[in-house]
Amino acid sequence: MQGKVCLVTGATSGIGLYTAVGLAKAGATVVMVGRDGVKGGQARAQVEALAGAGAGPIHLLLSDLASMSLIRKLAADVEAQFGALHVLVNNAGAINQTRTLTKDGYETTFGVNHLSYFLLTHLLLPLLERSGSGRIVNVASDAHKGGNLNFEDLQLERGWSGWKSYANSKLMNVMFTYALARRLEGKKVTANCLHPGVIASGFGKNDPGIFKFLVGLAQPFMLSSEKGAQTSIFLATAPEVEGQSGGYYARSKLSRSSGRSRDQTAQERLWTESAKLCGL
Numbered sequence: 001m002q003g004k005v006c007l008v009t010g011a012t013s014g015i016g017l018y019t020a021v022g023l024a025k026a027g028a029t030v031v032m033v034g035r036d037g038v039k040g041g042q043a044r045a046q047v048e049a050l051a052g053a054g055a056g057p058i059h060l061l062l063s064d065l066a067s068m069s070l071i072r073k074l075a076a077d078v079e080a081q082f083g084a085l086h087v088l089v090n091n092a093g094a095i096n097q098t099r100t101l102t103k104d105g106y107e108t109t110f111g112v113n114h115l116s117y118f119l120l121t122h123l124l125l126p127l128l129e130r131s132g133s134g135r136i137v138n139v140a141s142d143a144h145k146g147g148n149l150n151f152e153d154l155q156l157e158r159g160w161s162g163w164k165s166y167a168n169s170k171l172m173n174v175m176f177t178y179a180l181a182r183r184l185e186g187k188k189v190t191a192n193c194l195h196p197g198v199i200a201s202g203f204g205k206n207d208p209g210i211f212k213f214l215v216g217l218a219q220p221f222m223l224s225s226e227k228g229a230q231t232s233i234f235l236a237t238a239p240e241v242e243g244q245s246g247g248y249y250a251r252s253k254l255s256r257s258s259g260r261s262r263d264q265t266a267q268e269r270l271w272t273e274s275a276k277l278c279g280l
Helices: 014-025 035-051 068-082 110-128 140-147 162-183 210-221 230-237 264-277
Strands: 005-008 030-035 058-064 087-090 133-140 189-195 248-250 252-257
Touching: 005 014, 014 030, 014 035, 014 230, 030 035, 030 068, 035 058, 058 068, 068 110, 068 210, 087 230, 110 133, 110 162, 110 189, 110 264, 133 162, 133 230, 140 162, 162 189, 162 264, 189 230, 230 248, 230 264
Parallel strands: 005 030, 005 087, 030 058, 087 133, 133 189, 189 248
Antiparallel strands: 248 252
């Protein structure tokens, strides 16, 4: 991975941080993306320490993926500062127990977990194509199997729940990956998605109430963030998946996603709706 530039969103904690560690250990130039400068600086220092001597360079860029204008700025900053991109790991995500809106007026889980993947990938795709063989890695979840999209109410203005919104967003990650892989056929850029496992991290603890309590109870039975990052690192680096596209992986092996996720008509409708919302 020496000489390759890898960007990881949501890289200041959890599996994103350990994905950055793994890529740095492999020799890549790692670009960590986070929201907070203080937390981001601490995370960058942690990644440097964990990656150890001989690791690739580690950089930090700040962006709020709940803001489309800041996503656009992030893409421009990547091109201006690095001039190349070989791996994009769309990892940032959240589960919320209160329905809120992004700065652009979209339901927050939908905006951060899906629209940020969609928009950032589109903005960086020309750079990935110019840089040679590129890989797009979308962190989804087996939670997608509980998702069910209503295209008349994608943002769940009616009947919203934190879990339903999260499951739908992870379904969208998988559907987006499949639709993207079709568009990349014949090109040197691939797109795959993955289930990282059920991870013991800060995920799910950003809201008060019963969900936070249940996450705390389940935490001893969850995977560590380090183990949860392994499939992301595998898809970003492994020679055996070079040229392989349109797959859903779990434990670094090809897996089968839900029937709903494989509905090409629904995938194309989601693509069209997402492009409109992102102003593409």
